[in-house]
Amino acid sequence: MTPVAEQWGEALRTHLALGEARSPVRAAAAFSADAGFFAVAGRDDEDGWPYFRSVAGGPGDGSPDDVEALCTVCEEAVHPRGLRIAGVPWRRESREVISDAVTGSELELALLRDGDRAHAMWVVRAGQDVCVFVLVDGESRAGGADEAPVSETRSLALDFASFLAGQGY
Template sequence: MPPVTEQWEDVLSTRFALGGSHPAVRAVAAFSAESGFFATAGREDEDGRQFFGGAAGQGDRHWESDTADAPVRAEMAALWRAGEETGRPPTLRLAGVVWHREELDRITDAVTGTELDLTLLRNGNRVMWAARTGHGICILVLVDGDNEGHAAEARSLALDFDSFLVGQGY
């Protein structure tokens, strides 16, 4: 595993407090198509990669490979398009699960003043937030359970992590 991936996995675990009791977040991922890094973290000792997987949902294929991640990159790009070409919301397939975009907001971070895209994804009663920063880094935050309080907290954590990224120069 590349050193930058190990570092980011530690940062994700720490920033999202995934080891605490009753965390709002079950797993998180951060990636940048431009720089090629990909990192995940899961709650407690759970492997976060199982929720985000590669293009075909295979745990051994990572977004660090140009060929493995091409379909996922294309689906991620579709999430950020404002227009609804087919009349249905865009979808994203991660680890064999299809997520449907429910909302898409362009917001200004109150702390940093930077703009970012934030979208709510849903698969049945499961919720995930996806945020894209101005520097092309995407953050995926899988909510633990179907608790609306957890969903709101996970959204706040995603925005907090964006502020952290800006503070780190990303």
């Protein structure tokens, strides 16, 4: 792992409370369309990569490249038709534009739900080429993502995006 990826991984873990017990965040990624993933982190040292990038398949298997899909997210702030991330279809449920209180820059925020609505993910576009993906822990309630963790995770995602905006991303 590169020093930059380690630095971003630590920033994700710290800002998104991934090391704390009962964190509402299952996994998170900070992504740059220009540089690829800065980092991916999972809760309690879990490997977060499987949530954001397919490991099966390869060139010519007919499935869209996850990184290409993430670039599209950064460009379009999640197209209403949805997208596939790591083989999971996600649909946009809501989208809003929020002004960052510190920098005044605009942050685009989208709530995605998977096909069976068991999981939720916040996507925040912090800059033209930078997105943050925050997967809500869907295991807290059988049959779907609990709204309390979804709301709490929204705040954490916006806080991290604000941190990125403050760092110049």
